[in-house]
Amino acid sequence: MHRTNSELGRIGEDIAAAYLQDLDYEILDRNWRFKRVELDIVARKDSTLVFCEVKTRRSNSHGIPSEAITPAKLQNIRTAALHWLTNNESKHQGIRFDALSVIYCDGFPATISHIMGIEL
Amino acid sequence: MTLARACSVVINGVEGLVVDIEAYLSQGLPGMAIVGLPDTAVGEARDRVRAAVQNSELSWPAERRITVGLSPASVHKRGASLDLGIALSILSAHSQVPEMTKTIVVGELALDGQVRPVRGVLVAALCAYRRGYDTLIVPQSQVHEAQLVPELKVVGVKTLSDAVAFLRGEEIDSDAPISIEYSDEAIPDLRDVRGQTNARHALEVAAAGGHHLAFLGSPGVGKTMLAQRLPGLLPKLTDDQAVEVTAIYSAAGALGAGQGLIRTPPFQAPHHTTTKAALIGGGSNAVRVGMVTMANHGVLCLDEAAEFERSVLDALRQPLESGVVTIARSGFQTILPARFQLVLASNPCPCGKFIGTGAQCSCSSQVRRRYFSRLSGPLLDRIDLRVTLERPSLAELDPSSGELEGTQTVAERVTQARERAARRYRDEPWNINSQVPGPMLRRRYPVSDSARDLLANDSLEISARGADRILRVAWTIADLRGHDIPNETDVAVALRYRDGNGSWQAS
Numbered sequence: 001m002h003r004t005n006s007e008l009g010r011i012g013e014d015i016a017a018a019y020l021q022d023l024d025y026e027i028l029d030r031n032w033r034f035k036r037v038e039l040d041i042v043a044r045k046d047s048t049l050v051f052c053e054v055k056t057r058r059s060n061s062h063g064i065p066s067e068a069i070t071p072a073k074l075q076n077i078r079t080a081a082l083h084w085l086t087n088n089e090s091k092h093q094g095i096r097f098d099a100l101s102v103i104y105c106d107g108f109p110a111t112i113s114h115i116m117g118i119e120l
Numbered sequence: 121m122t123l124a125r126a127c128s129v130v131i132n133g134v135e136g137l138v139v140d141i142e143a144y145l146s147q148g149l150p151g152m153a154i155v156g157l158p159d160t161a162v163g164e165a166r167d168r169v170r171a172a173v174q175n176s177e178l179s180w181p182a183e184r185r186i187t188v189g190l191s192p193a194s195v196h197k198r199g200a201s202l203d204l205g206i207a208l209s210i211l212s213a214h215s216q217v218p219e220m221t222k223t224i225v226v227g228e229l230a231l232d233g234q235v236r237p238v239r240g241v242l243v244a245a246l247c248a249y250r251r252g253y254d255t256l257i258v259p260q261s262q263v264h265e266a267q268l269v270p271e272l273k274v275v276g277v278k279t280l281s282d283a284v285a286f287l288r289g290e291e292i293d294s295d296a297p298i299s300i301e302y303s304d305e306a307i308p309d310l311r312d313v314r315g316q317t318n319a320r321h322a323l324e325v326a327a328a329g330g331h332h333l334a335f336l337g338s339p340g341v342g343k344t345m346l347a348q349r350l351p352g353l354l355p356k357l358t359d360d361q362a363v364e365v366t367a368i369y370s371a372a373g374a375l376g377a378g379q380g381l382i383r384t385p386p387f388q389a390p391h392h393t394t395t396k397a398a399l400i401g402g403g404s405n406a407v408r409v410g411m412v413t414m415a416n417h418g419v420l421c422l423d424e425a426a427e428f429e430r431s432v433l434d435a436l437r438q439p440l441e442s443g444v445v446t447i448a449r450s451g452f453q454t455i456l457p458a459r460f461q462l463v464l465a466s467n468p469c470p471c472g473k474f475i476g477t478g479a480q481c482s483c484s485s486q487v488r489r490r491y492f493s494r495l496s497g498p499l500l501d502r503i504d505l506r507v508t509l510e511r512p513s514l515a516e517l518d519p520s521s522g523e524l525e526g527t528q529t530v531a532e533r534v535t536q537a538r539e540r541a542a543r544r545y546r547d548e549p550w551n552i553n554s555q556v557p558g559p560m561l562r563r564r565y566p567v568s569d570s571a572r573d574l575l576a577n578d579s580l581e582i583s584a585r586g587a588d589r590i591l592r593v594a595w596t597i598a599d600l601r602g603h604d605i606p607n608e609t610d611v612a613v614a615l616r617y618r619d620g621n622g623s624w625q626a627s
Contacts, residue, residue, distance in 0.1 A: 060182075063150070063182055064150055064182045064183055066149060066150055067149075067150045067151060067182070069149055099149060113183055115147070115148065115149060115150075115183070117147070117148070118149040
């Protein structure tokens with residue numbers, strides 16, 4: 001069954017959110033937009049605030065999805081995170097940026113790779 | 121293991137420098153960074169290496185952050201020859217191949233994993249040997265070049281998989297290396313040049329004494345033909361010279377497939393539009409050798425010398441004097457060998473007819489002067505033999521006018537003359553007449569009184585350096601004629617070559 005890329009992205013984010021909840025992350029926000037930048041998932045675990053970027057692909061044939069996160073994209077995420085912090089109240093002691101790669105193809109179990117701390 | 125090392129060599133001028141390639145696999149956003157002053161070609165190794173690894177049925181550490189460090193970090197790295205080393209260091213860090221010890225790796229990777237030839241394999245081999253490495257992995261097609269250094273274990277690889285298999289200790293099926301061709305380059309024979317008795321003799325003297333030579337003559341009289349025949353008259357290169365020359369060709373990427381040691385003195389004839397950088401050598405980050413270095417131990421022939429830019433010609437003055445080219449850049453200095461014999465060939469004027477009476481010349485005197493002034497005094501002053509070529513007569517051109525001396529006959533005389541000079545200079549650091557320093561020449565090797573008088577009384581107003589040069593040529597002529605010391609005639613002939621039959625204004 002063919003899906004558009006935005007539908008695929010949506011499914012990937014659902015899978016990623018479910019995965020994070022399984023790991024006892026508290027999901028605070030999803031698809032939070034500010035002007036032209038977006039945060040896919042904002043979550044919290046053990047008083048650490050985590051901004052997650054989710055990349056979804058149908059296969060690994062173009063490399064793993066997180067490779068598509070360029071330095072410019074990372075900068076956008078940082079900007080968005082800053083705006084999120086000024087607009088929301090949150091009890092946390094530290095923040096972290098994570099990348100989640102989701103491989104999703106209909107009829108197969110999805111695989112997730114979770115890279116913690118991508119801010120270099 | 122997440123950290124591994126491989127070694128490779130980068131070429132700067134004619135020297136190799138061992139580069140340590142470290143690969144570190146860490147947690148973090150996937151990607152690959154190459155640090156340590158890579159140029160564009162080295163930076164692009166990122167993409168080539170990844171494609172090559174994935175197309176070689178090896179696994180790429182796609183979920184890791186890869187940092188490749190090239191050290192010494194302060195030296196600019198250029199070219200694609202580091203590809204194979206980068207690939208193997210990453211695979212080693214990813215525990216797919218064992219760690220390499222005392223091994224140097226050079227080779228460019230194609231996207232499908234094939235290993236492509238690179239320039240400077242012989243230089244890398246010499247460098248590996250001198251630095252105590254014992255194994256060298258090179259592209260299969262260049263094994264013969266590396267094997268010129270016999271003490272090294274040379275492994276030729278066709279693909280990245282071959283290199284991996286070798287490091288894992290597996291057998292690799294390598295074709296027998298291309299057999300080395302020792303065939304001498306065909307040098308045209310002196311027999312083809314008809315007439316020009318003077319010029320032929322000057323060529324012989326130049327070969328015997330290592331003197332610089334200039335030909336002046338109308339178009340088509342045989343200036344270029346004569347110049348091309350000089351390498352055939354020179355003795356074959358010694359072992360040390362042959363290795364040096366072959367290494368220079370290797371560094372310049374000018375060594376043909378299957379070519380062995382170069383034994384014939386090289387002959388370089390740059391076009392007159394050649395730039396200074398191409399002639400002398402240059403480059404901002406890593407020096408590439410120029411044609412003067414390619415002509416080391418051989419002949420540099422500047423045809424249509426007066427058509428060269430004056431600044432290009434004057435750049436030759438340093439190598440002519442010292443035998444080396446020193447190239448200084450902000451971060452480093454490189455010294456390139458450039459001990460060559462110069463042969464200039466030029467028309468006397470733009471129309472080329474101002475020879476003899478010059479009756480047919482259509483150039484104004486001003487045009488003639490401007491044309492010839494490109495050959496500056498200081499440059500011409502370093503040239504011992506100047507010959508004006510007349511048009512050969514019809515009788516001389518007639519093939520039935522008798523057999524002329526061939527290269528072999530003349531080369532034998534040259535060898536004898538060189539042996540005679542070498543005997544005379546056996547306790548000295550020089551062995552041919554053109555290398556004898558002026559003060560030594562006058563003090564230790566006096567000519568006969570009558571010969572000296574000839575030099576002293578001459579109306580030419582010869583400078584001190586000029587007199588030394590005439591004496592050197594006189595010694596060579598004496599060596600060729602079998603005289604123990606130059607007599608009056610020898611000096612007279614040398615004087616006439618200095619004068620160029622009166623056609624050379626500058627002296």
